[in-house]
Amino acid sequence: MDDVKNRVELDDVDRRILAELTGDGRVSMRVLAERLNLSRAHTYTRVDRLRDSGVIERFTVQVDHAVAGLGTSAFIAMSIRQDSWRSVSDRLRSMEFVDHFSLLGGDFDVLVLVRTPDNETLRHVVLEGLQALDGVRSTRTWLIFDEARGGLG
Known part of the structure; x- marks a missing residue:
């Protein structure tokens, strides 16, 4: 029941931010804002809201397991x-x-x-x-x- 109470409604901008960050979690806010055609301040606000609400849990890397010896x-x-x-x-x-x-x-x-x-x-x-x-x-x-x-x- 808590999951429903804490659920965050995502709009198209949120989903685009998540897609961009999923593809490249190291993208700068300037580049992210340009890709989304948003102001840098608005992009920061959106990303901070996604982090604060728990939608974005953390930033991580994607490992190529075969290259890392786990083929x-x-x-x-x-x-x-x-x-x-x-x-x-x-x-x-x-x-x-x-x-x-x-x-x-x-x-x-x-x-x-x-x-x-x-x-x-x-x-x-x-x-x-x-x-x-x-x-x-x-x-x-x-x-x-x-x-x-x-x-x-």
């Missing part, structure tokens, strides 16, 4: 005991090579994105890491052959 990626779906989400998520937060994970509704309970240097390391992460977690009932692995980002990612 093998996979999604691993996990079925877990229903009472083990907290302990499983705590362990996933600190597990090496785990890039992202989500609690799901549906056939599987957790989806984990793993990025490793090679298949041998991936095998180790799945068989000796994820499957060994207390509460994990089963896993299913899908290798990622290629990736792309959508408009906001």
Whole structure:
């Protein structure tokens, strides 16, 4: 319920700002204002409002994982005991090579994105890491052959 109360209404200008910053989070306010055909002061105000309201959580980098030595990626779906989400998520937060994970509704309970240097390391992460977690009932692995980002990612 809090998410609905704290929701921010975005207009077209906000969405254009987010699209530009998603594409290049290091763009200067001057250049951003020029791209959006806004004044620099108005652009600062808009970006500050998006940050203050929590729409923009932080500025970050997008890593080319293959260049960084993590050329093998996979999604691993996990079925877990229903009472083990907290302990499983705590362990996933600190597990090496785990890039992202989500609690799901549906056939599987957790989806984990793993990025490793090679298949041998991936095998180790799945068989000796994820499957060994207390509460994990089963896993299913899908290798990622290629990736792309959508408009906001």
